[in-house]
Amino acid sequence: MNHYQFIGIGLLGLCMAAGCVGKGERINLNVPVASGAGEKAIAMSSPTVAIQPFEDHRTDRSHLGIRHHLWGGESHFSLSRGTLSEATAEAFVDYLKGKGWNATVAKGDRPTGADMTITGTLIDVGVDATSGIGQTALHAKSRMAVEVQNHTDGSHVRETLTSSGTNQVFWFDPEDAQDLLNELYNKNFEKFVADTKIDGTILKLRK
Numbered sequence: 001m002n003h004y005q006f007i008g009i010g011l012l013g014l015c016m017a018a019g020c021v022g023k024g025e026r027i028n029l030n031v032p033v034a035s036g037a038g039e040k041a042i043a044m045s046s047p048t049v050a051i052q053p054f055e056d057h058r059t060d061r062s063h064l065g066i067r068h069h070l071w072g073g074e075s076h077f078s079l080s081r082g083t084l085s086e087a088t089a090e091a092f093v094d095y096l097k098g099k100g101w102n103a104t105v106a107k108g109d110r111p112t113g114a115d116m117t118i119t120g121t122l123i124d125v126g127v128d129a130t131s132g133i134g135q136t137a138l139h140a141k142s143r144m145a146v147e148v149q150n151h152t153d154g155s156h157v158r159e160t161l162t163s164s165g166t167n168q169v170f171w172f173d174p175e176d177a178q179d180l181l182n183e184l185y186n187k188n189f190e191k192f193v194a195d196t197k198i199d200g201t202i203l204k205l206r207k
Contacts (some may be wrong), residue, residue: 012033026078029077034091034094048102048103049102049117051118054119054121065083066128070131086105116149119149120145125143126181134170140165143185157196161192163191165180166180167180
């Protein structure tokens with residue numbers, strides 16, 4: 001093997017390590033996924049909760065973020081299926097079920113039979129990845145507004161949930177972006193549960 005072949009192999013290896021292949025492609029992510037979804041929940045007495053698909057008010061709803069390649073060019077992160085509005089509601093339901101809540105995704109604009117209805121707005125959700133020599137830096141954010149309508153007394157509970165996170169990897173894999181964004185979703189869900197309490201069939205903010 002001559003000197004130029006060694007150089008070519010070295011450049012190819014550097015390119016792969018920096019994550020500069022596949023420019024312009026669509027990178028599918030499986031988000032959001034609730035942590036512990038599918039685990040056996042602890043049985044508890046709880047009111048019935050209907051969660052509506054979240055309204056998507058993000059500035060750019062065409063993708064979930066951008067991967068910037070080392071030597072120019074971009075790829076876009078996208079959902080593997082469905083819409084982020086529906087996926088967020090489904091993940092929220094899975095998370096609450098894992099905590100023993102009696103939660104379901106609402107069917108129709110006016111769900112009947114539920115003790116409370118949760119609606120939400122996606123304000124800023126996404127993940128960006130920037131590749132450098134031998135590393136890729138990831139930055140993610142998740143900001144959403146949640147409103148609970150208690151049907152027993154007509155009261156409302158409102159809360160804005162915000163989280164952000166970073167990570168740095170040598171070998172970039174789409175799962176790195178996927179895992180970081182899912183982690184932030186679960187932090188937001190965790191904060192909602194920690195900040196609220198159930199009083200009979202009514203949800204209230206903890207003081």
